Amino acid sequence: MNIVVQKFGGTSVRNLECQRQVMQKVLRPYREGNKVIVVLSAMSGETNRLLALAREWSDNPDPAEADSLVSTGEQISCALFTMLLKQQGVACRSVLGFQAPIKTDCAYGKARIVDIDETRIKEMLNEYDIxxxxxxxxxxxxxxxxxxxRGGSDTSAVALAAAVKADICEIFTDVPGVFTTDPNMCSDARKLDRITYDEMLEMASMGAKVLQIRSVEFAKKYNVTVHVRSTFSDEPGTVVTKEDPTMEAALVSGIAYDKDQARITLINLEDKPGVSAQIFTPLANQRILVDMIVQNPSKNGKTDMTFTVPRADVDQTLKTLDALRYEIGFDAIDSNLNVSKVSIIGVGMRNHSGVASRAFRALADENINILMISTSEIKITCLIDDKYTELAVRTLHKAFELENGPLGNA
Amino acid sequence: MNIVVQKFGGTSVRNLECQRQVMQKVLRPYREGNKVIVVLSAMSGETNRLLALAREWSDNPDPAEADSLVSTGEQISCALFTMLLKQQGVACRSVLGFQAPIKTDCAYGKARIVDIDETRIKEMLNEYDIxxxxxxxxxxxxxxxxxxxRGGSDTSAVALAAAVKADICEIFTDVPGVFTTDPNMCSDARKLDRITYDEMLEMASMGAKVLQIRSVEFAKKYNVTVHVRSTFSDEPGTVVTKEDPTMEAALVSGIAYDKDQARITLINLEDKPGVSAQIFTPLANQRILVDMIVQNPSKNGKTDMTFTVPRADVDQTLKTLDALRYEIGFDAIDSNLNVSKVSIIGVGMRNHSGVASRAFRALADENINILMISTSEIKITCLIDDKYTELAVRTLHKAFELENGPLGNA
Structure with missing residues (x-):
């Protein structure tokens, strides 16, 4: 049984006309003899409408009831789309989360999939074509x-594809695919034909909104080939897949950025064992996402500790740490809200040296000062003054010749 | 465990303000120490909105998908109402049909309840108060x-009350209870304190829209005491219950009418064995509800057969029978669309003679001609010219002194 999973977002199913377009996309693999699993979001605007009702009814809506409420959005789009397909004489039915079933934990509002009954779904695929x-x-x-x-439908689609061992999981969206960088910021941005799971994870964690990050983790874990492509065109998009050693790897796949960052520095911190835990445990308890931690070498038992947090969490971070000043032991806190992160991402840099120096040189040539640096196996991130974000992205994009395709920058 | 079941219709839950009023009704039995099962309809207008979407999407919406679609209406009203209750600190949760579960056959759109898992519901009542x-x-x-x-929420409530052996099933509606006749037609109409299941069934079958007829059948079968009362007042309504031999039974409980009737007569019908089946089977196959069948004594092997059908089905009835004229064997069909049925209903007439003659005399005194008569154990129905409907109802109401309460007409 050849199975194709296709996922369409809220914009793609927002009205009858759009659903008719989606139907054409769905009928193609069906007519080629595949069984098709179509995963739909709620019609755009519906989830927000329902959440607004919840907030009108309660200052603090019960999470389980809120889930029962908003889940009606997908229930409606699935019933309507199935009616449309039925008129074409297709053997099809809608399947809700509890009917599949897609078993999750009970963390309402942000549940994690724990099991999908592939036997049940296969049974249904024997009876229905879509x-x-x-x-x-x-x-x-x-x-x-x-x-x-939010964005959980991507994860549903990938998890279903993994469960039934689908040949492909197509994620239809309102952009043509994954780009080397934000096309709004850099006119040379080029659509990637392929990208590895790890690169996509780094791109997503830097705010590239093409795929929900958990869906990529899922795809990587279960080795699901994901094709991100446009609902509004027939052009191929970007295939997200595992690293293929026979493939000529690009040195760098993309440049990502995140403007929603702030820098915090603790000055003259007492450099004693356990001090890092004293700082970061209370922040983690408040779900503040700390990134890019840098500690200077100690001098006379004192050091400076610098890290970044999302801009919205700065006040809370300062308040929390200030209250612990004597317990932790530091002289002052300094913060800077005008910073952003720019990252160079590519699995190719594992096997090539000189990526970092090429990046630093390119930024230096434009007089962009690097405030902090952190590196991972496939990513180099620089913290810079945020007014240089666009310039830095364009400079790095050009420095690695990303406009020229996968072989250009090797 | 004392359990109270309360059902509220779409008008009662149509917005936040109405739901707050409903909440006060629900909190009363809760504060008296009862466990409460609240059965809710969709917010008024929602079911029609969803059905309109279905018709926009498909000329012939798949019934299973239509059910999945419209069931979101109750899902939304239940989630919102539970959020409201939760804010009062009540241990409560929403329960959807598949969660109870309320098992039905698979006649989508008009399913019948086949089983309710009372053990599961009792378990939930141990954990939650509402x-x-x-x-x-x-x-x-x-x-x-x-x-x-349509109106299935009444049946849900009564079936749940039966399953958990609730002390009472309160059906809250927009009228104060069941009346001796339509108050819009007869200003002397009086709210009944009690009515038997059988009387209520006869009233409902005559178009009294206070309770869905299947819910009354259910209540009778499982001996559920149903209290029909107003959402908008604290006055007691009408208790629908089994016949109580110790209770002084009223001779007549109410006068019902149905203006949506037409008379059909087959003239010079060949009076041969099986002719009734030849006439009524094709009508039943088209779901035409035939009532009040009267056959004149046969003369020379020929007779006239008269019956009533709903006015909307007259054309279909005439067409169906005309096509079978030679097969069945009759000379002509005559029809009259200007007729209505008026009924006198009361379990008391089982033990009293003279009810029919009192009714016929009263109608005769007003020069109302009776076109057909049919009687059951607790009902006498007269077919009359429909322009006399209001007069007939008022005349009969007065003849049986219904304005004076249960003992007045004994």
Missing amino acids: LVMAGFQGCDDDLRITTLG | LVMAGFQGCDDDLRITTLG
């Missing part, structure tokens, strides 16, 4: 409805 | 969502 499945939702052991959080 | 249950919906063996048809 299953129209509600994205974003599942159920816990008690059959209560759960949702997977 | 269960907010979606009316109108259930699920089939395959966990697909079904709906019970």
Whole structure:
């Protein structure tokens, strides 16, 4: 049984006309003899409408009830789309989260998939040629409805593809694919034909909104080939896949950035064992996402500790640490809200030297000062003054010749 | 465990303000120490909105998908109402049809309840003080969502009350209770304190829209005491219950009418064995509801057969029978669309003679001609010219002194 999974977002199913376009996309693999699992989001605007109702009804809506409420969005889009398909004489049905079932934990509003009953889904695929499945939702052991959080439909699609060992998981969206960098910022940005899971994870963690980060983790874990492509064109998009050693790897795949950052420095910190835990445990407890931690070498038992946090969490960070000043032991806190992160991402840099120096030289040539540096196996991130973000992205894009395709910058 | 079931219709839950009023009704039995099962309809207008979407999407919407679609209406009202209750610190949750589960057959759009898992519901009542249950919906063996048809929430409530052996099933509606006749037609109409299941069934079958007829059948079968009362007042309404031999039975409980009737007569019908089946089987196959069948004594092997059908079905009836004229064997069809049925209903007439003659005399005194008569154990129905409907109802109401309460007409 050849199975194709296709996922369409809220914009793609927002009205009858759009759903008719989606139907054409769905009928193609069906007519080629594949079984098709279509994963749909709620019609655009519906989830927000329902959440607004919840907030009108309660200052603090019960999370389980909120999930039961918002899950109706996908229930409606799936029922309507199935009606449309049925008129074409296709053997099809809608399948809700609890019917599949897509079993999750009971963390309402941000549930994680724990199990999908592939036997049940295969049974349904024997009876029907197309299953129209509600994205974003599942159920816990008690059959209560759960949702997977914003963008969860991507994860639903990839998880279903993994469970039924689908040949391909196509994620249809309103952009043509994954780009070497933000096309709004750099007119030379080029659509990538392929990108590895790890590169996509780094891109997503830097705010590239093409795929939900958890769906990429899922795809990597279960080795699901994901094709990100446009609902509004027939052009191929970007294939997200595992690293292929026979493939000529690009040195650098893309340049990502994140302007929503702030720098915090603790000055003259007492450099004693356990001091890092004293600083970062209280921040983690408040779900503040700390990144890019740098500690200067100690002098006379004192050091400076610098790290970045999302801009929205700066006040909370300063308040929390200030209250612990004598317990932790430091002289002052300094913060800078006008910073951004720029990253060079590519699995190719594992096997090539000189990527960092080429990047630093390019930025230096434009007089862009690097405030902090952190590196991982496939990423180099620089913290810079945020007014240079666009310039830095364009400079790095050019320095690695990303406009020229995968072989240009090797 | 004392359990109270309360059902609220779409008008009662149509917005936040109405739901707050409903909450006060629900909190009363809760504060008195009862466990409460609240059965809710969709917010008024929502079911029609969803059905309109279905018709926009498909000329012939798939019934299973239509059920999945419209069931979101109750899902939304239940989630929102539970959020409201939660804010009061009540241990409560919403329960959808598939969660209870309320098992039905798979006749989508008009499913019948086949089983309710009372053990599961009792378990939930041990954990929660109030269960907010979606009316109108259930699920089939395959966990697909079904709906019970218009007014099905009444049936949900009575079936749940039967399953958990509730002390009372309160049906809150926009009228104060069941009346001796239509108050819009007869200003002397009086609210009944009690009515038997059989009387209520006869009233409902005559178009009294206070309770869905299937819910009354259910209540009778499982001996559920139903209290029909107003959402907008604290006055007691009408208790629908079994016949109580110790109770002084009223001779007549109410006068019902149905203006949506037409008379059909087959003239010079060949009076041969099986001719009734030849006439009524094809009509039944088209779901035409035939009532009040009267056959004149046969003369020379020929007779006249008269019956009534709903006015909307007259054309279909005439067409069907005309096509079978030679097969059945009759000379002509005559029809009259200007007729209505008026009924006198009361369990008391079982033990009293003279009810029919008192009714006929009263109508005769007003020069109202009776076109047909049919009687059952607790009902006498007269077919009359429809322009006399209001007069006939008022005349009969007065003849049986219904304005004076249960003992007045004994």
